Amino acid sequence: MKNAQIEELLKNTIKSKKVVNGYMFSGSGKTKNYDYAKKFAKMILCLSPEDEECKKCKSCLMFDDDNHSDYFEINKESSESIKIDEIRGMQERIAEKPITSSKKVYLINNAEQMTQEAQNCLLKTLEEPPDFITILLVANNENTILPTIKSRCTKIVFTEENVEELSEEEKERYKSLEKIFGNINKYKSIDLLNKLDVLYKDKDNILENLDFINMILINKVKENIKYAKYIDYVEETKTRLKSNSNYDMCIDNLILKIWE
Numbered sequence: 001m002k003n004a005q006i007e008e009l010l011k012n013t014i015k016s017k018k019v020v021n022g023y024m025f026s027g028s029g030k031t032k033n034y035d036y037a038k039k040f041a042k043m044i045l046c047l048s049p050e051d052e053e054c055k056k057c058k059s060c061l062m063f064d065d066d067n068h069s070d071y072f073e074i075n076k077e078s079s080e081s082i083k084i085d086e087i088r089g090m091q092e093r094i095a096e097k098p099i100t101s102s103k104k105v106y107l108i109n110n111a112e113q114m115t116q117e118a119q120n121c122l123l124k125t126l127e128e129p130p131d132f133i134t135i136l137l138v139a140n141n142e143n144t145i146l147p148t149i150k151s152r153c154t155k156i157v158f159t160e161e162n163v164e165e166l167s168e169e170e171k172e173r174y175k176s177l178e179k180i181f182g183n184i185n186k187y188k189s190i191d192l193l194n195k196l197d198v199l200y201k202d203k204d205n206i207l208e209n210l211d212f213i214n215m216i217l218i219n220k221v222k223e224n225i226k227y228a229k230y231i232d233y234v235e236e237t238k239t240r241l242k243s244n245s246n247y248d249m250c251i252d253n254l255i256l257k258i259w260e
């Protein structure tokens with residue numbers, strides 16, 4: 001996903017008041033993950049969310065001063081582990097209502113550095129979070145994060161890809177997928193299955209094709225927020241394929257979920 005597309009997705013999430021309790025920012029660009037998570041935190045806390053460029057409400061000013069009553073951050077050096085005591089410290093006042101904004105945001109940078117104990121402790125909050133809590137995890141390597149944590153977070157994944165930079169052959173694949181996913185709501189289920197035959201056949205390019213699908217879907221989030229959920233399904237499918245799950249079943253599962 002391109003930066004601008006990610007930003008669009010996050011803005012739409014806020015405008016449509018669909019902010020959930022957990023997000024995980026991951027992907028290749030280390031700094032970018034953190035920067036975007038922090039930007040998202042500011043947007044969630046902003047007192048005039050309909051004004052995209054606010055920056056002047058009490059919340060935005062406090063945030064820019066690094067002095068926001070409802071924003072908490074755990075940000076350790078990349079060599080240090082995040083221990084259970086720090087997560088406990090974070091949880092201590094988590095049930096207290098926000099003071100300035102309508103939400104409280106906790107950002108954990110380098111979340112992959114949480115010990116197993118710390119992760120299990122965090123999981124308790126993610127299982128039963130107060131409504132007003134949003135936890136943003138920034139993970140540069142999500143392999144060490146518990147699947148139970150991942151499953152409770154909406155994933156925001158950055159890739160460096162950009163349609164203009166694709167080779168001719170790649171562009172061709174992108175365009176054929178765009179024809180399908182750009183009009184996905186118009187297809188009847190059986191047509192969709194036939195059209196998506198390419199996903200079953202083109203095993204060599206599947207991960208890239210799934211990235212293309214997400215690049216297409218992200219543009220559709222503007223039309224309808226439900227496409228954000230599809231992006232999650234595609235990301236889940238990528239994870240399953242990478243862990244060598246049965247290929248056809250992974251694709252079946254993805255298509256079924258999109259139908260529903």
Ligand SMILES: [Zn+2]
Nearest residue numbers: 046054057060
């Ligand atoms: Zn503001």
